[in-house]
Structures are given as structure tokens and as C-alpha cells.
Amino acid sequence: MKVQSTEFGVYQGKVVNAFTLINDNGMKVTLLSLGGIIHDIQVPDRAGQLHACVQSLPDLHAYIDDPSYKGAIVGRFANRIGNANFTLDNAVYKLDKNGGEHNLHGGIAGFHKKVWQSKVCKSDSEASVHFSLSSEDGEGGFPGNVEVTAVYTLSNDNALLLELQATTDKATPLSLTQHAYFTLSKQATVGTTEVQIHSQKITDVDSTLLPTGRYVDVANTPFDFSQQKAIETQSNKSHPLYELVGGYDHNYVLLPSVDGQPQAKVASSDTGICMSLYTDLPGLQFYTGSLQSTSQLGALCLEPQYFPDSPNRPEFPDCIATPEAPYKAYIRYTFEHI
Numbered sequence: 001m002k003v004q005s006t007e008f009g010v011y012q013g014k015v016v017n018a019f020t021l022i023n024d025n026g027m028k029v030t031l032l033s034l035g036g037i038i039h040d041i042q043v044p045d046r047a048g049q050l051h052a053c054v055q056s057l058p059d060l061h062a063y064i065d066d067p068s069y070k071g072a073i074v075g076r077f078a079n080r081i082g083n084a085n086f087t088l089d090n091a092v093y094k095l096d097k098n099g100g101e102h103n104l105h106g107g108i109a110g111f112h113k114k115v116w117q118s119k120v121c122k123s124d125s126e127a128s129v130h131f132s133l134s135s136e137d138g139e140g141g142f143p144g145n146v147e148v149t150a151v152y153t154l155s156n157d158n159a160l161l162l163e164l165q166a167t168t169d170k171a172t173p174l175s176l177t178q179h180a181y182f183t184l185s186k187q188a189t190v191g192t193t194e195v196q197i198h199s200q201k202i203t204d205v206d207s208t209l210l211p212t213g214r215y216v217d218v219a220n221t222p223f224d225f226s227q228q229k230a231i232e233t234q235s236n237k238s239h240p241l242y243e244l245v246g247g248y249d250h251n252y253v254l255l256p257s258v259d260g261q262p263q264a265k266v267a268s269s270d271t272g273i274c275m276s277l278y279t280d281l282p283g284l285q286f287y288t289g290s291l292q293s294t295s296q297l298g299a300l301c302l303e304p305q306y307f308p309d310s311p312n313r314p315e316f317p318d319c320i321a322t323p324e325a326p327y328k329a330y331i332r333y334t335f336e337h338i
Contacts (some may be wrong), residue, residue: 001127001156003120008032009060014115017061021127021154030061034063035072035112036131036150043158043335046272052333053273055181055299064113068289072112073150073164076103076135076142077319078177079285079308080249082210086311088143088171090283090322091185095141100208105179107142111148112179128153134240134322138172144170144321158335166264166327173319174327175306178282181289181299184275185268190288190300191232196265197225197284199252205241211309211316215253216241223250226266232298233287247297248288249328251308254281265301278332281303282317304331 001023006140008018011034020030028050030040041053057063057070058330081103084095096107105112116131130150131167135146148166155161155228164176202223204214218224222237235242241250254263262276281304289299306319321327 001123001124001154003122003127005120008034011064011115016115016216017118019118019120019129020321021129021152022074023127023154023156023158025156025158027154027158029152029160030065031111031129031152033116033118033131034060036116036152037071037073037112038178039071041180042162042271046337051184051186051271051273053182053275055183056229057185066166068181069105069112071180073131073176073305074105074179075111075174075176076140076146076149077103077173077311078106078175078303078305079104080210082309082312084141086173088173088311089270091143093141093143102208102210103141106138109135111176116150118138126153126155142172144172146169146172146174148176150176151190161335163174163335164327164331166321167323168321169324170322171320173311175310175319176327176329177285177303179263179301179303182266182275183299183300184266184271184273186270189297191235191297192230192268192270193300194228194230194267194269195225195286195300196228197252197286198255198257198261198263199259199284200226201253202241203251203253203283205244205250205308207244208306209245209249211251211307211313213313213315216327223252225250225286230266231300235297248286248287251305252284253307254279256283261323262334263304266300266302269338272337274336274338276334276336277302279306279330282303282328283307316330
């Protein structure tokens with residue numbers, strides 16, 4: 001197990017470092033202290049050649065200018081909070097409006113554009129980068145002084161684990177996610193990439209992509225990935241929620257894992273690479289980059305999360321962290337050959 005550290009640039013007077021973790025199989029993961037970004041994942045394909053499994057940008061300036069959260073840890077709250085406000089403990093909190101009339105991915109003061117503190121740990125069988133940051137009470141309109149840690153660990157079984165934790169001194173909604181754009185195929189789009197999601201329902205949304213509180217069965221719709229299927233075979237089907245987005249940008253209601261079953265799988269026949277995703281979060285945003293691309297299937301994101309607009313939806317899984325009940329979640333990616 002090897003770890004390499006280099007300077008990636010300077011942002012707002014702070015050095016941004018790049019950490020490359022290399023396991024004994026030759027798998028490489030490069031992480032940036034800006035936004036806790038996954039800059040690169042290189043996995044040997046079926047022929048033993050390294051394949052880039054995520055989209056990346058060439059330099060620090062490109063990440064700073066990027067509007068698509070590419071590879072970053074998103075927070076304080078992934079996805080949308082309706083009308084950029086919520087009520088908690090009889091107090092109304094007004095947030096940044098950066099997604100139309102809504103708050104998106106934590107707003108202007110989001111975690112994806114912050115330089116995190118970092119520390120490297122290594123053993124014979126795994127290597128980790130520990131990222132941490134502080135978010136002050138009132139930042140972006142959210143309550144509570146929040147201390148966040150994000151630990152990425154690469155192991156010799158070609159697994160990349162992200163452990164997320166946050167403490168707060170005041171009740172506050174928290175939903176952190178990883179916003180990598182996966183590219184397991186050599187093709188320019190992800191149409192031939194096969195996906196399976198352990199879910200039978202998605203959350204319904206209105207014309208502004210805000211949840212209505214209802215659920216939609218995925219059976220016989222473009223959203224049915226209960227069995228592994230090529231994305232393009234499903235995207236050819238018609239559905240108002242698909243046409244509303246012009247692609248996939250929908251929250252899946254995850255089912256409990258049975259016998260270690262992953263919450264999602266992605267596979268590409270041309271590289272022979274298969275990725276399984278495991279998480280303890282209740283939702284998964286499946287996104288194909290349509291908001292940042294002229295192609296409906298220009299990318300593939302799988303973002304574990306609490307449901308969109310959960311602070312305003314008491315019927316959704318509880319997303320409120322407190323001093324007595326801090327935030328804790330994990331996302332684990334494993335890579336193998338099909």
C-alpha cells in the first residue's frame with residue numbers, strides 16, 4: 001500500500017493537496033483537500049489496463065469554476081430544500097436560493113468549495129485520508145456549529161470506503177453525499193452501462209423538482225432498475241418525470257439490504273469492471289448529468305442521501321442531527337470484474 005502527496009494548487013490562500021492511494025493490485029485513488037473531491041479512480045480493467053472510473057477536471061481552477069459538484073463531498077444538505085427555508089424547534093431558517101427558488105446542495109457556502117484539513121494514515125493492508133472542517137452556526141442560514149470528518153479508506157480488496165461523521169451543538173438538518181461522476185465504460189455516454197438499484201419506488205416531484213410527498217412505483221417505467229439493465233433500454237420508455245428532467249435526476253427509496261446485497265451495482269461489458277455501492281443512508285439520487293450536458297446520458301452519479309426536502313417533510317426519514325444524536329453515515333464502493 002502506497003500514499004503519494006503533492007500540491008495541487010492554492011485557493012483563498014490555502015494549499016490544496018492531492019493524495020494518491022495505491023493498493024497492491026494497482027488500483028489508484030486520488031483525493032483533493034478541496035471539497036474532499038475524488039479526483040481520480042484508476043482500476044485495472046479485464047485486460048489489466050488501468051481505466052479511469054470517474055470524470056475528473058484538469059486543474060484546480062477547473063474545479064473552482066465547476067458548477068456540477070464533480071467528485072465533491074456535498075453538504076450541509078444534499079439535494080433540495082424547498083423554497084430555501086425550513087422550520088425547526090419553532091424557529092424559521094432562511095437559506096441561500098441557489099437552485100431556482102430552492103436551496104441546493106448546501107447553498108453558496110457548500111462544503112464542495114472549501115479546503116478541508118487533511119491527515120494521512122497507512123498500514124500494510126489499507127491507506128486512509130482523514131478530511132475535516134468546521135461549519136459555523138448560521139453558515140448558509142443553517143443552525144449549529146458543525147464539525148465534520150470524512151475518512152476515505154482504500155483497501156487491498158479494491159474497496160473505497162467513505163465514512164462521514166458530524167457533530168453539532170444545536171439541532172440541524174444534515175445530509176452529506178459523494179458526487180462522483182462514474183465512467184466504467186469506454187463509451188462517450190453511459191447508455192450501454194448496466195445499473196441495478198435496490199429499490200421499488202422513487203419520490204415524486206413537482207415541476208421545480210421538489211418532492212410532493214408521494215411515491216411512484218418504478219415497475220414498467222424508465223426508473224425500473226430492480227434488475228440489472230442497460231440504461232439506454234430504460235431511457236427509451238416514456239414517463240412525465242423522466243421527460244421533466246430530460247434524463248435521470250431522481251431519488252430512489254432504498255430497500256433494506258438482505259444478506260449483504262449492495263444498494264446499487266454498475267457494470268460495463270467493454271471494460272469488464274463492476275462497481276457495487278453500499279450505504280446506510282435511506283435514499284439514492286440517480287443522476288445522468290442532464291443538467292450540465294447536452295446529452296441525457298452524459299454521466300452517471302449515484303448519490304446516497306436523505307430524501308430531498310426532508311427538513312420540511314416529517315413523513316420522510318429523519319435527517320435532524322442533534323448534540324445527543326450526531327450525524328453518521330457510510331458509502332462504500334467495491335470494484336471487481338464481471
